[in-house]
Amino acid sequence: MSKVLVTGAAGFIGSHLVDRLLEAGYEVAGLDCFTDYYSPEVKRRNLSRALAHERFTPIEGDLLQLDLDDLIRGVDGVAHLAGEPGVRSSWGERFPTYLERNVQTTQRLLEAASRGGLEHFVYASSSSIYGSSDGGPVAEDATLRPASPYGMSKVAAEELVRLYARERGVTSTVLRYFTVYGPRQRPEMALSRFICAISSGEPVEVFGDGSQAREVTYVSDVVEATVATLETKPKEPARAYNVGGGTRTTVGKLVNLVGETLGERPEVRYCPPVPGDVLSTWANLGRSRRELGYEPRVSLEEGVARQVRWVLAERRALAAA
Numbered sequence: 522m523s524k525v526l527v528t529g530a531a532g533f534i535g536s537h538l539v540d541r542l543l544e545a546g547y548e549v550a551g552l553d554c555f556t557d558y559y560s561p562e563v564k565r566r567n568l569s570r571a572l573a574h575e576r577f578t579p580i581e582g583d584l585l586q587l588d589l590d591d592l593i594r595g596v597d598g599v600a601h602l603a604g605e606p607g608v609r610s611s612w613g614e615r616f617p618t619y620l621e622r623n624v625q626t627t628q629r630l631l632e633a634a635s636r637g638g639l640e641h642f643v644y645a646s647s648s649s650i651y652g653s654s655d656g657g658p659v660a661e662d663a664t665l666r667p668a669s670p671y672g673m674s675k676v677a678a679e680e681l682v683r684l685y686a687r688e689r690g691v692t693s694t695v696l697r698y699f700t701v702y703g704p705r706q707r708p709e710m711a712l713s714r715f716i717c718a719i720s721s722g723e724p725v726e727v728f729g730d731g732s733q734a735r736e737v738t739y740v741s742d743v744v745e746a747t748v749a750t751l752e753t754k755p756k757e758p759a760r761a762y763n764v765g766g767g768t769r770t771t772v773g774k775l776v777n778l779v780g781e782t783l784g785e786r787p788e789v790r791y792c793p794p795v796p797g798d799v800l801s802t803w804a805n806l807g808r809s810r811r812e813l814g815y816e817p818r819v820s821l822e823e824g825v826a827r828q829v830r831w832v833l834a835e836r837r838a839l840a841a842a
């Protein structure tokens with residue numbers, strides 16, 4: 522495989538994947554329409570390193586509108602990360618956006634993939650498809666019981682990937698990422714908010730009592746899993762893999778860890794729990810380890826320290842600009 526299309530290339534995970542693929546010698550086409558889920562300016566900065574690279578082709582456009590046949594014909598692999606993230610905002614009025622950006626985009630890409638001779642289609646799914654893992658680590662064959670409309674939209678997209686693999690022969694794999702963190706993390710995600718608030722001397726808002734447990738995954742681990750998947754011939758059509766960090770924490774402990782890393786004492790303001798925020802996520806990584814050779818490498822303490830350093834450096838750079 523030599524040429525890869527990354528959708529959602531300007532986003533948090535997509536931009537890291539683009540950088541890593543370029544470093545590994547691939548030709549990369551990076552597609553994004555810069556939605557306003559969060560600042561498009563932030564997304565443009567995410568791509569600044571890639572834009573200077575001669576093997577990178579930026580494509581600014583919406584997957585719901587572009588002619589995808591031409592795009593797919595020109596590449597060997599697709600990593601489909603474009604989508605509308607976020608559990609909280611998926612309730613109520615905004616649900617049609619989730620259907621468009623998570624479900625319809627996936628169907629359009631798969632339709633084009635079924636006509637072109639693509640080697641591998643990799644879909645970025647989410648631990649949200651499982652709902653809460655109250656009884657221990659969750660394996661890929663667990664019953665899917667999403668607790669939010671966002672999770673349901675990811676289940677629907679996964680089902681499309683399985684359908685097109687079975688009925689139309691699209692060679693594909695599903696990766697289920699567990700809460701990803703690190704530099705460029707989306708600004709509304711918990712760790713981003715905690716770092717911003719504590720480093721600015723402001724109170725931290727915690728939804729619920731802080732006892733929610735999360736399997737968290739440093740972004741370079743997610744990226745390595747995704748690159749390894751693109752390069753691995755699928756064992757069966759649309760096989761699913763958990764991509765977790767091999768480490769868990771609670772929201773409360775995460776606040777304390779950020780405080781310790783910054784040398785500050787966090788002031789916490791507890792807010793009502795958010796519907797769809799599950800009590801626990803926990804990945805069984807056995808299958809990913811065996812079949813993808815996946816091994817998470819970055820510890821929570823190291824990962825949080827790296828994200829803190831990045832936030833402070835960005836702030837200094839923006840202030841100096």
Ligand SMILES: NC(=O)c1ccc[n+]([C@@H]2O[C@H](COP(=O)([O-])OP(=O)(O)OC[C@H]3O[C@@H](n4cnc5c(N)ncnc54)[C@H](O)[C@@H]3O)[C@@H](O)[C@H]2O)c1
Pocket residue numbers: 528529530531532533534535552553554555556558564582583584585601602603604605606621622626645646647648697698699700701702707
């Ligand atoms: N961040 C996490 O913790 C996490 C966990 C599990 C799964 N995921 C999945 O990983 C993927 C990437 O997540 P992220 O955190 O980097 O999100 P992100 O919002 O930073 O990136 C998504 C990108 O997709 C683009 N996009 C959305 N709709 C598009 C369309 N119609 N056409 C072209 N581009 C479009 C957006 O502009 C954005 O840049 C998503 O599919 C998400 O569901 C993320």
